[in-house]
Amino acid sequence: MATIEAAPIAPRARPADWLGRAATFCYLAIAAGQLLFVLFILLYYYPSTLTGNFARWNDKPLIIGFVEGDTSGNLFFAVHVLMAAVITFGGLVQLVPAIRSRWPALHRWNGRLYLVSALTLALGGLWMTWGRGTWLTITGGAGITLDALLILGFAAMAWRSARARRFVEHRRWAIRLFAVASAVWFMRVGYMVWGLATGGAGIGKAMDGPFDIFLAFANSLLPLAVAELYLRAGAHGTPRARGGVAALLTVSGVAILAGSAGAWMVMWGPYI
Ligand code: HEM
Numbered sequence: 681m682a683t684i685e686a687a688p689i690a691p692r693a694r695p696a697d698w699l700g701r702a703a704t705f706c707y708l709a710i711a712a713g714q715l716l717f718v719l720f721i722l723l724y725y726y727p728s729t730l731t732g733n734f735a736r737w738n739d740k741p742l743i744i745g746f747v748e749g750d751t752s753g754n755l756f757f758a759v760h761v762l763m764a765a766v767i768t769f770g771g772l773v774q775l776v777p778a779i780r781s782r783w784p785a786l787h788r789w790n791g792r793l794y795l796v797s798a799l800t801l802a803l804g805g806l807w808m809t810w811g812r813g814t815w816l817t818i819t820g821g822a823g824i825t826l827d828a829l830l831i832l833g834f835a836a837m838a839w840r841s842a843r844a845r846r847f848v849e850h851r852r853w854a855i856r857l858f859a860v861a862s863a864v865w866f867m868r869v870g871y872m873v874w875g876l877a878t879g880g881a882g883i884g885k886a887m888d889g890p891f892d893i894f895l896a897f898a899n900s901l902l903p904l905a906v907a908e909l910y911l912r913a914g915a916h917g918t919p920r921a922r923g924g925v926a927a928l929l930t931v932s933g934v935a936i937l938a939g940s941a942g943a944w945m946v947m948w949g950p951y952i
Contacts, residue, residue: 699913702926702933709933710862711772713940717865718769720948725761734758740951744814753812760804767797768865771858791842791854798835798861802828817888823896830860830900852911859903867899872942873935906932 728736734746734754746754770790773779780787806828808814815821838853874880874891882891906928913925 698926699922702929703910706929706933707775709936713869713936713943714768714772714862714865716940716944716948718765720952721761721765723952726765729758729762743816744812756804756808756812760801760808763797763800767794767801767861770794770797771861774854775858795835795839798831798857802831816886817892819893820887820896823899826897827860827863827900831857834860855907855911856904859907860900862903863900866903867895868943868947869936869939870895870899872946873939876938876942
């Protein structure tokens with residue numbers, strides 16, 4: 681005779697994981713946009729830099745770029761653009777969960793390379809900004825300096841927590857590091873999204889308008905804030921909070937796709 685105890689218990693319906701799906705969509709949008717950036721760096725900067733034809737950098741508008749006779753400045757620029765492709769591609773690889781679980785050695789070595797390129801870009805970038813004087817406005821210089829300091833701080837935290845095998849904490853610092861290490865790319869995408877949406881309102885002729893000032897800091901602080909909301913919603917968010925962050929990630933992903941397409945058409949594609 682069937683008893684109450686033996687009656688099959690219907691599995692409780694799990695709420696759809698919208699947060700996870702939205703995060704995957706947002707990651708794929710970022711990956712599409714960053715791969716376009718990597719493609720531009722590989723096709724524009726790699727051939728000229730690796731063949732020593734540094735003068736070719738200046739075919740594209742830059743603040744300083746190549747300067748005849750400035751050996752150290754040119755070398756810093758060369759290392760910077762070579763490492764730019766390494767960090768951008770490496771960051772995308774590092775965030776794929778299947779790679780982390782199936783090939784942990786690849787994750788560890790790519791992680792070390794990522795940290796070295798983060799340090800090189802942040803310290804070299806600081807020298808190019810203040811040592812070589814590559815800045816258009818003091819606000820722009822301050823914004824990218826803040827980004828460099830965040831990269832250095834978060835890289836240290838991601839490295840320390842990995843060494844101590846505190847992997848939950850490591851994942852959090854690594855996601856924050858990815859957000860701020862992608863700031864220069866977010867800035868280019870941000871200009872394009874804003875340009876498409878408003879026709880360029882608040883962008884000054886000398887990059888000194890209200891939108892330029894906002895984006896100088898928002899390029900690192902905005903992705904960092906979104907990453908923080910995602911981490912908090914994922915760890916202990918109510919269903920409402922998780923739904924809200926899922927919506928935010930979806931909208932961000934759509935904006936990133938539009939901005940990346942614009943950046944390719946205006947900033948990268950025409951130069952290769
Ligand atoms: C960490 C990720 C970074 C990436 C992927 C990256 C990428 C690049 C690329 C591709 C360029 C060549 C300019 C272009 O074609 O748009 C460049 C130039 C430059 N970057 Fe970075 N960068 C990063 C971080 C930084 C940081 C943290 C600073 C400053 C603290 C910085 C300062 C500079 C400067 C001063 C230039 C020269 C700009 C010019 O002469 O016009 N970069 N960077």
